[in-house]
Every structure is written in structure tokens, then in C-alpha cells.
Amino acid sequence: MEKKISQIVNKARRQLESIKNLKEFDKLWLTFFGSSGIFTGEVKKVSRLKAFEKPRAGKLINASKKELEALFANKKAQLLKKGVPSKIDVTLPGKKPQIGHLHPQTLVLNDLMDIFRFLGYRVAVGPEIETEWYNFQSLNFPPDHPAMDTQQSLKVPTDKNGNAILRTQTSSMQVRIMEKSPLPLRVIVPGKCFRYEAVDSSHGFEFWQLEGFAVDKNIRLTDLFGTIEFVLKKLMGESTKLRFACTNFPFVEPGVDTYMECTVCKGKGCSFCKQTGWSEIMPAGMIHPNVLKNSKIDSQKWQGFAFAIGLSRAVTLRYGIDDLRILTNPDLRILSQF
Ligand SMILES: [Zn+2]
Incomplete structure (x- = not known):
């Protein structure tokens, strides 16, 4: 055997x-x-x-x-x-398919909307082509007032009077909403704005803004400070340094400007913050009685505050980007980093 x-x-x-x-x-x-x-x-x-x-x-x-x-x-x-044919090596790891993701500006906008919704605000949208009345005059800009020079508008030849413009701010929705909605109100309006402006590292001729306002009884300036601080610390981190300064806008009285310590240079001074160490992030103020009057609201009974955030500015400050033109660059190598 x-x-x-x-x-x-x-x-x-x-x-x-x-x-x-x-x-x-x-x-x-x-x-x-x-x-x-x-x-x-x-x-x-x-x-x-x-x-x-x-x-x-x-x-x-x-x-x-x-x-x-x-x-x-x-x-x-x-x-x-x-x-096994030589072209296929089963021992090699497979190729990962590229998966898209949200643009950093959308990520920041989504976060902002979540924060404001938590505070009881609703989100509204409005037209990008606007009348001069809602964009300027209803917000207490007197006709031909030099204050309009800071927001040079782009005209659109649509109506027979030739006074349609591309909105320079989403605040153009303020009176539109206030004249139609029951009070009290808490609203934010995100959207695209357009200005005749030289483009540089911190300005664009086309940009996103998030305007917001609240109208209620006994609203005070301290409520506005509290809201701004809460929102910006939630968005940028609890250690964010802020400072407020007096300023002048026709649609608010008093006017407040909010500055955030520059995240690009950590307050040391750079070209993005024009060597000041601080960057303007959220202009605001108490709604001017004339704006309430234009919305047929009794300013003796009701008060309100309004604010605006430049969305592109918020994105660049959150991620420490020194040039906001990067955000409109279609190079995927840049965008895939977020
Ligand atoms: Zn800086």
C-alpha cells in the first residue's frame, strides 16, 4: 500500500x-x-x-x-x-469616487440660519432687482443724500422711470416685510447684493449679505448687543473678541458697528484688516423711527433693531482666508479644503 x-x-x-x-x-x-x-x-x-x-x-x-x-x-x-488579466490588480485598493460637498459660504449661511432660528427668527427672501424706494428712501435715505455714495448702485433699465436697481443690501426687504406682517417680528433675509465697487481682497461688487431685524415692545440697544455677541460667538467660537463702535447709517439711530479681531493676523495687523487688527463684521443699530413710520408702525409703541452680516466676510474671518476672491475661484483644490 x-x-x-x-x-x-x-x-x-x-x-x-x-x-x-x-x-x-x-x-x-x-x-x-x-x-x-x-x-x-x-x-x-x-x-x-x-x-x-x-x-x-x-x-x-x-x-x-x-x-x-x-x-x-x-x-x-x-x-x-x-x-486574472494584467490590467486589473485585485490586490490594489479601489479608487474612491469624488463626492461633492457644500461651498464654505453655504456652510456658514446654514449655520447662521440655525443660530437665528434658535433665537426665534424666521427666514425670508426677496427680489434682487429692487426699486429705489425699498432699497434707499424707505430706509430713511433722503433723495440725492451723500450717504448713498457708500452704496453705489447698479441701475437696471426695466421700468419706465428707469429707477430699478440691483439691490445694494438685503435691508431692502425690511419695509416690504414690516408693512405687511403682524407684529412682533423677528426676521432674517439672506441674499445676494450688488454694488458699483472696486474689487479688492476684502470687497466684491457682488456679495452675499444676511440682514436681520426684530420689532417688539421695549426692545433696547442692550438686546441688540446681546444678540450680536450670542450669534458671532456661536458662529466663530466662544473666544471670539468683539468690540462695538458708534457709527452713522440713515436707517438706524443710534448706529453701531461691530468689529471682530482679525482671524488672519490674530489682531497684529495685515492687509485684510488694513493693518488695524480688527475687521468690520456686523453693522447694526436701533431702527430709525422714520423707517417704522414708512412701514406704518407706531414708533411710540414699537421699537426694533436691525443688523447685517457680510456673508463672504464672515466666511473669510471664520476660516482665516486673507482674500475673499478665493471664494469665487472655481479651483477644486481650494474648495475641497473646507
Ligand atoms: Zn488682519
Whole structure:
């Protein structure tokens, strides 16, 4: 039996060498291990041996079975490797498909809307082409007043009087909303604005603004300070440094300007903050009684505050970007960093 088993193993070794594909391999496997295979035949013989011969034969069969199985396994591995076309390497990790994501400006806008919704504000949208009345006069800009020079508008030749403009601020929605809505009110208006302005690292002729206002009884300047501080610290981080200054806008009295420590230079002074270490982020103030009057609201009973955030400015300050023109650059290498 020993001789016979040794012949079977040698035969398998010889025949496996000439196998070229898996089909031939399967056929050969059956020749040895199938129910009437050569090796199976030897295994069956063990049961017919005398009791004293069985242990030795069993040992021999087990050892040769292991040897044969190893020979067949090696050959199968060789055939599998050979059978795969060279262009595909199954051992290489797959290519990750590129997945898009939201633009940093959208991320900041979404965060701002969440923060204001938490404070009870609703979100409104309005037209980008606006009348001069809603963009300027209703907000207490007297006709031909020099204050309008700071917001030079782009005219749109649409109506017969030629006074339609691209809105310079989303505050143009303030009177539109106030004259139609029941009080009290808490509203934010995000949207695109346009100004005839030289483009530089911190200004664009086309930019996103988020205007907001609240009208209620007994609203005070301190409520405005509290709102600004809460919103900016939630958006920029609790350690954000802020400072307020008096300023003058026709639509508010008193007017407040909010400055945030420049995140690009950490307050040391750079071209983005014009070497001051601070960047204007949120102009605001108490709504001027004339604006309430234009909305048919009794300013003796109701007060309000209004504020605006330059969205692109907020994005650049949040991420420490020294040039807001980067945000409109279509280079994916830049945008994929956010
Ligand atoms: Zn700076």
C-alpha cells in the first residue's frame, strides 16, 4: 500500500504540472478525490484491512492526503493568479469616487440660519432687482443724500422711470416685510447684493449679505448687543473678541458697528484688516423711527433693531482666508479644503 500511495502522489505531482486552466484542474481533482477517484479507492481499502494493519495504513493515508491537498491548493492559487488579466490588480485598493460637498459660504449661511432660528427668527427672501424706494428712501435715505455714495448702485433699465436697481443690501426687504406682517417680528433675509465697487481682497461688487431685524415692545440697544455677541460667538467660537463702535447709517439711530479681531493676523495687523487688527463684521443699530413710520408702525409703541452680516466676510474671518476672491475661484483644490 505504501508503494501504491507513493505512486499516486508522484502521479498527481506530474499531472498537475501540465494543467493549464481551472477546468482541467477540476477534472484532475475528481480523478484523485472523486467518489471513484484513485486516492478515494485507496482510502476505501483501509476498511478492508486486518485490525492490526489499520493504524499504520490510516496514518499513511492521512499524511498523503495532506500532501496531495497542498499540491492541489498550490496549483489552484497559481491558476487564479494567472487567470486574472494584467490590467486589473485585485490586490490594489479601489479608487474612491469624488463626492461633492457644500461651498464654505453655504456652510456658514446654514449655520447662521440655525443660530437665528434658535433665537426665534424666521427666514425670508426677496427680489434682487429692487426699486429705489425699498432699497434707499424707505430706509430713511433722503433723495440725492451723500450717504448713498457708500452704496453705489447698479441701475437696471426695466421700468419706465428707469429707477430699478440691483439691490445694494438685503435691508431692502425690511419695509416690504414690516408693512405687511403682524407684529412682533423677528426676521432674517439672506441674499445676494450688488454694488458699483472696486474689487479688492476684502470687497466684491457682488456679495452675499444676511440682514436681520426684530420689532417688539421695549426692545433696547442692550438686546441688540446681546444678540450680536450670542450669534458671532456661536458662529466663530466662544473666544471670539468683539468690540462695538458708534457709527452713522440713515436707517438706524443710534448706529453701531461691530468689529471682530482679525482671524488672519490674530489682531497684529495685515492687509485684510488694513493693518488695524480688527475687521468690520456686523453693522447694526436701533431702527430709525422714520423707517417704522414708512412701514406704518407706531414708533411710540414699537421699537426694533436691525443688523447685517457680510456673508463672504464672515466666511473669510471664520476660516482665516486673507482674500475673499478665493471664494469665487472655481479651483477644486481650494474648495475641497473646507
Ligand atoms: Zn488682519
